Amino acid sequence: MAEQSSPDWMALARRGRRHRMIFLGTITVFLTLVSLPVVMPYLWLLTMSVTTLGSAAVMQVFWRAAGLVAVLYLALIVLPPLMPERFRTWVPAMAAAAAVILTTLFILPLTTLNNFRFLWNPDVMAAQQGRSSTIGELPSIWSAMGNSFALAGTQTALILITATPAAYALSRLAFRGRETLSRGILLLHAFPVMALTVAIFIQSYWMGLLNSILGVVLVLTTLELPFAILILKTFFDAVPWDIEMSAVTDGASRWQAFRLVVLPQVSGGLIAVGTFTFLRGWEEYVYVTTLLIDNSHMVMSLYLFWVSQDAMGADPNLIAATGVIYLLPVVALYVFAQKYLTQISFGGIKG
Template identity: 35%
Template sequence: MSTQRRRLPSIAAYGVLGIVTLPIILMYIWLLLNSFAQKMKYGVIPVEFTLENWRFIWSDVVINGSALPSIWTATFNSLLFAGTLTVLEVVIGIMAGYALSRLNFPGRQGLLKTTMMLHAFPSVALLIAVYYILNFLGLFDSLWGVILVKTALQIPMTAWIIKGFFDDVSWDVEWAGLIDGCNRFKVWYTIVIPLIKPGIAAVSIFSFLSGWSEFLLLYTFILSDENITLAAYLQKLMSNPNMINYGLLSAVSLFYMVPVLLFFVLTQQSLMQISAGGGKRV
């Protein structure tokens, strides 16, 4: 009896979790069925199964008389955008986080206090200013221009997270390396960096997902079809709300999810090892 009582909280927790996630699971099941259905009876029951909705993989899609760009061009651009964003955020974030955690310099306290404030500005509030900057630099309608903008918006949060992991590394580890004859850079690169691998993994994962799901900046500052991404590709499928092919839209949505699912499967081990970084030194 006592054992059953101890299990009641776990059973209740799993029950609530199952109830909350059931609508999401049903939504994904409907998405999968609709992507292979010619039509859905009552909107939920597939009647005729077909591969026609997946034709975007081997041929161009024509919407309202105009052909959409190749899905593989959009996929390559999305991978380029998310991958480059991840590399830039990790490299810059590691260096900035170490400086904020270990170095004393004028303005450090003020910078720490305003770091989160810089991240608080939503992208939509900066669109006009960003447009003028990109246009002045000749980077309007360029993936590289949007990559730089997205990186600048993400760096404050990235540096703050990485700083927490650096704060958890004992100073004794660095002093030992310096006593053994290593310079500051070698201690940072060969001793400290390996100790914060969970933090680097966390930032890398979240940076990639943020870049992969980005829509507003890309939709606003990318006009040409050769620079289109999958998020903008989906928007083109819904450009005319009166003529949406929901079967095709479901198939492209599933295609859009595949890289994220693969990325999660490959990185879930690192996610399980992540612990929250603390920040005592401010």
């Protein structure tokens, strides 16, 4: 019998690296093409907020910013997987330094903060509003932002306070009807909430909650609660039962085991659910339009809508500047919570 030749391990390794590069390249090209329609409008919004409509600087700033984003995309996302491990640690720092230098030299000299003057000069928005007799008196943007933070923050707190024990009970406690209750919560989550708009308006009117931030908070909390319970239940399901029982065996009460042992294990889930809930409240438009009648209770989503109306003069730079202010809390919250958002999976906690 002829002696079987040993495999060429070097050739196999080269083939593996080649296949890996082809796979990563294909995925990168696909994700780049898919993300372009999403990224470009935001880049245009940012450009319009720091330039003047009709000036030659608009397109210059836009294309220079697009080039800078492309360079950062290559340096931080495309190239690191293809680099040796020893080079990956200093690439982000070098890319950040290059971005600061390029922005300072080629973009900042062409920009202006004049479009944001309504932040410290309320007369700007008053003059813009003076072109219309169909829009009531607008509050300051700081008032609208405070209302939005109050709405989203209160809703998030109520959701976490109520959804956490409910999800724990569905995950840990054995009682008759638990599966039926879980299926009912899933059905509530799948129900189209737009169908309830008229009924919620009438009920809010009879309960005296119309034109009240509290009324909107209660409505949004009720509508978002099934989603929060279902997500948190998957996190509780992923916590080993033995950990909790060991704490109980060592003398801890069920409440102490829940508070000191189980909750720290699902902290990522709590942050992720809190983030989604806050963003849902911050971006809500339908129910704040339906339930908030007085402009004194205006939130940021409504404020941005009224600023963009033709009756207000429809100043594109003013609209863009307001949109950037509207997006800043969302971006800041995402940067803080991004590592927790990736943990959400309907199958539990991913490693």
